[in-house]
Amino acid sequence: MATSVTPHLMFEGDAEEAMNFYTSLFDSAGIIQLERYSAGEQGRQGAVKRAQFSLCGQLFDCIDSPVKHNFGFTPSVSLFVECDNADEQQKLFDTLSEEGKILMPLDYYGFSPRFGWVEDRFGLSWQLNLAGESF
Known part of the structure; x- marks a missing residue:
């Protein structure tokens, strides 16, 4: 049985910049966890491997994808x-x-x-x- 549902935002190199921008907009916001890629891992060293932040009590996960994709965000969500x-x-x-x-x-x-x-x-x-x- 699922225990939670968390929006997951995938970036291609600017996850930390986006996360800092979003958390600066709201009084009730903050970065909860930030893990970076190390040398020798699949992603670019120093990029966001996995992070979690909160906006007004809503948790979000985000990453810098080590894989390039032919898609991005859509206004449908x-x-x-x-x-x-x-x-x-x-x-x-x-x-x-x-x-x-x-x-x-x-x-x-x-x-x-x-x-x-x-x-x-x-x-x-x-x-x-x-x-x-x-x-």
Whole structure:
């Protein structure tokens, strides 16, 4: 029987940079564990072999894949963030979309009076909604 389900993020060389970026965005966040590849292992020495971090109580695993892939993240799977207020939402929207792209600008969409969707510079997709406003 399964004991947990944890989102697993696979990067190709920038896992630590992404993890540091994500944990800097939230007050309740931190890096829990970080293991690096050593000389002679399959991955590039010093790259993230396995790491775990937390954002607002949600655990994430991440790695730097030692194998190159013909795929990356897709907006079909995204992180949904309930923001406490419009200022927090705007800050996250601006920071996450910097060097990334805006998929849906912050606006009224019928299902929420203020919602936005961005893809960050690492290719990870984020939906940003005001708390208390639901679909």
